[in-house]
């Protein structure tokens with residue numbers, strides 16, 4: 001059954017978007033996309049606007065990541081689209097189903113030099129799963145459906161459409177295709193069986209669960225597989241919190257001991273990239289479980305690499321009926337390492353130093369954050385500390401920029417998180433350098449009544465660059481920021497509120513005021529500039 005509808009291009013697009021479960025748009029104004037606004041305005045479809053297009057795409061990405069449904073950004077022709085490219089690229093690296101709709105100069109006088117005339121496709125094609133210019137008004141619903149289908153099909157990712165001016169302003173009648181949903185990709189049962197045998201036969205297996213476990217709604221299946229096969233679980237990205245921290249198989253700190261001691265490393269739903277030493281775990285065999293065949297690594301030869309729906313694969317592992325080696329001693333050894341590391345961390349998180357070290361901020365935050373709070377990291381060292389000290393209690397509550405590592409996600413992700421979860425705590429952890437990319441969007445948050453708490457780790461430097469540069473060259477350049485800058489008064493000037501904290505004892509009350517304030521509130525914490533995150537590689 002198909003439904004026929006009539007309207008201008010914006011109305012046809014919006015009808016198709018709604019049918020596919022899109023519930024809001026993030027945008028920055030431009031005449032080329034007015035019909036999309038007109039359609040939204042007339043049907044009470046929420047519009048959130050920002051001060052830089054990259055925040056619109058990051059906001060859409062946060063919706064996609066947190067809610068596992070498509071997020072939508074609408075960008076005007078030319079500079080609107082080019083400003084969104086870092087956001088699209090991040091979504092591409094993060095496998096986030098984001099749809100970007102772009103305006104486009106009129107097709108009928110293409111080449112004559114219209115305002116903002118630019119062919120976006122060669123720029124966006126390498127970082128999207130589907131990129132298309134829609135030349136005919138009645139073709140818009142089909143194109144929207146095709147783009148969203150591509151975005152939602154594992155391995156997920158962004159899609160892009162642009163509409164020449166006359167396409168989106170003209171009126172047409174079109175068919176609204178019925179939404180069928182995305183079929184799960186069936187894994188090869190032999191490959192799954194091979195993986196199950198390897199894990200069950202291992203003496204010291206480890207699972208590392210990544211973002212696609214959450215994106216693929218496979219959290220419960222992961223837990224069943226881990227419990228059935230008795231395998232310790234570590235997590236990264238959106239996979240963090242997949243097992244509650246108190247679960248006997250949940251680990252976070254003993255990662256080095258686990259990876260150096262393991263004989264089988266099972267990596268689920270995340271690439272074998274720099275975060276996982278490129279899949280090189282010494283003598284350990286690697287089982288790489290991915291959500292689509294395209295995600296099999298080409299630079300390593302895993303012992304097994306099942307590809308397909310992660311729920312199906314993990315449920316099959318959970319159902320493994322053959323023998324299983326006893327992993328109790330291995331789990332107990334890791335628990336000893338985990339507890340020792342936890343005790344070290346606890347001491348650092350309680351340390352009363354002057355100036356404040358980042359660890360203490362996280363010690364205080366852990367007390368202030370509810371289990372379902374959304375935490376967002378945007379920065380260098382300060383965010384590495386967040387990854388180390390914060391322990392997400394639930395999956396889908398931790399947003400980092402992902403492997404593309406783009407600074408500037410902060411306010412966009414915060415907007416998308418607030419829209420997704422109106423009643424939860426939203427807390428952005430920002431380096432002072434990172435703050436420069438998106439802080440102006442506090443104005444958008446204030447104006448649209450979207451309160452969030454921003455905690456700035458203000459060390460007055462681009463810390464993650466300054467320390468390695470000094471280590472490498474003995475000097476550093478282009479790595480300093482204004483010391484003790486009052487980022488809190490920037491937020492106050494934009495209509496929010498905030499305060500500067502210089503003493504560890506003042507942190508707790510400041511965070512309390514921030515979460516109670518009901519407005520965008522920035523806690524500007526002056527931190528120790530000599531404190532460098534300990535890392536093995538100097539290049540990040």
Ligand SMILES: Cc1ncc(C[n+]2csc(CCOP(=O)(O)OP(=O)(O)O)c2C)c(N)n1
Pocket residue numbers: 378379380381382383405406407408430431432433434435457459461462463464465540
């Ligand atoms: C868009 C972008 N530009 C530059 C970088 C390189 N970079 C990574 S971390 C970092 C320093 C971040 O400094 P800050 O936000 O102050 O955090 P800190 O390391 O000082 O805690 C830089 C410049 C990047 N990842 N992304």
Ligand SMILES: [Mg+2]
Pocket residue numbers: 431432433457458459460461462463
């Ligand atoms: Mg800094």
